Amino acid sequence: MSLPVHLVPALVGVAVGDVIEVTGDEAHHAVAVRRIRVGEQVVLTDGAGIAATGTVTGTGKRRLDVEVTALEEAALPTPQVTVVQALPKGDRGELAVEVLTEIGVQRIVPWAAERSVAVWRGERAAKSHAKWANTAREAAKQARRSWFPEVTELAGTAAVVEMLAGVDTAVVLHEAATVPLVDVPLSASGTIALVVGPEGGISDKELELFTAAGVTPVRMGQEVMRTSTAGVAAVAALLSRTARWGSSPDH
Numbered sequence: 245m246s247l248p249v250h251l252v253p254a255l256v257g258v259a260v261g262d263v264i265e266v267t268g269d270e271a272h273h274a275v276a277v278r279r280i281r282v283g284e285q286v287v288l289t290d291g292a293g294i295a296a297t298g299t300v301t302g303t304g305k306r307r308l309d310v311e312v313t314a315l316e317e318a319a320l321p322t323p324q325v326t327v328v329q330a331l332p333k334g335d336r337g338e339l340a341v342e343v344l345t346e347i348g349v350q351r352i353v354p355w356a357a358e359r360s361v362a363v364w365r366g367e368r369a370a371k372s373h374a375k376w377a378n379t380a381r382e383a384a385k386q387a388r389r390s391w392f393p394e395v396t397e398l399a400g401t402a403a404v405v406e407m408l409a410g411v412d413t414a415v416v417l418h419e420a421a422t423v424p425l426v427d428v429p430l431s432a433s434g435t436i437a438l439v440v441g442p443e444g445g446i447s448d449k450e451l452e453l454f455t456a457a458g459v460t461p462v463r464m465g466q467e468v469m470r471t472s473t474a475g476v477a478a479v480a481a482l483l484s485r486t487a488r489w490g491s492s493p494d495h
Contacts, residue, residue: 251288251392255315259315260314260315266288275306282301291381293390295317296310298313298314323436328438329355330360340471341395345389346387358446402453413430414459415460416461417461418451418462419445421462426485438479440475464477464478
C-alpha cells in the first residue's frame with residue numbers, strides 16, 4: 245500500500261536521521277483524519293522535487309514528528325506541460341484542475357476567455373483561485389508527485405498570448421482546425437502549452453491572436469468534449485508521445 249504523503253514548507257538541507265516537525269493543517273489531517281500513529285511511515289515532500297520517507301516518532305493535536313529514513317530528489321519532468329484552462333461553470337473547474345494535476349501538468353493558467361460563462365471578480369476571484377490551488381495541492385499529494393503544479397493568477401487573453409511566446413510547442417483546441425493533435429511535432433526536452441477554450445468556444449478574435457503568436461489550432465476528433473475534460477484528453481495524447489510515458493517523440 246502506498247504511504248500517505250504530506251506537504252512541508254522545505255526539505256533543502258535535510259539529512260537522513262533528522263527529525264522534521266510537521267505542524268498546522270497537514271499535521272491535523274495526518275493525526276485526526278488519517279489517524280497516523282507513532283511507528284508508522286509517511287512521505288514528506290516540499291513540492292519542489294524532494295521527498296523524504298520517515299517514521300513517525302511523536303504526535304500532537306496539530307503536530308507530527310517524523311524521523312527521516314530515506315531521501316529522494318527528483319528532476320523536474322520534461323517536457324513540462326502548461327494548460328491554459330478557460331473558466332468552466334460551477335465546480336467543473338476544480339474537476340479539471342484535479343485531473344490535470346494527476347496526469348502531470350506543471351502549470352495551470354485560469355483564463356478569462358471572451359465566452360466564459362463563469363466570471364472571477366473581486367472576492368470571488370480570490371476564493372476561486374484558492375479553490376483551484378488547494379485542489380491542485382491535494383491532487384498532487386494523492387498522485388504522489390514530488391513536483392507540485394503551479395496555479396497562476398487569473399489571466400486575460402493578452403497575458404496568455406504573451407506567456408505562449410516563450411513555449412516550444414503551443415496548441416489550441418478548435419473544432420474547425422485541420423491539423424490533428426497527434427501530428428503536432430514535439431521535442432524531447434521542450435515545453436508544451438495547451439489552450440482549452442470555454443463551453444461557448446474560442447472567439448474568432450481570440451483565435452486570430454493565438455495564431456498570430458505562433459499557436460497551432462488542432463483537433464482531436466469528431467466528438468465534442470466539455471472544457472473540463474478536453475484538456476485532460478489532449479494532454480494524455482501528447483504525453484503518450486514523450487519519454488515521460490515511455491516513448492520518444494515521434495515527430
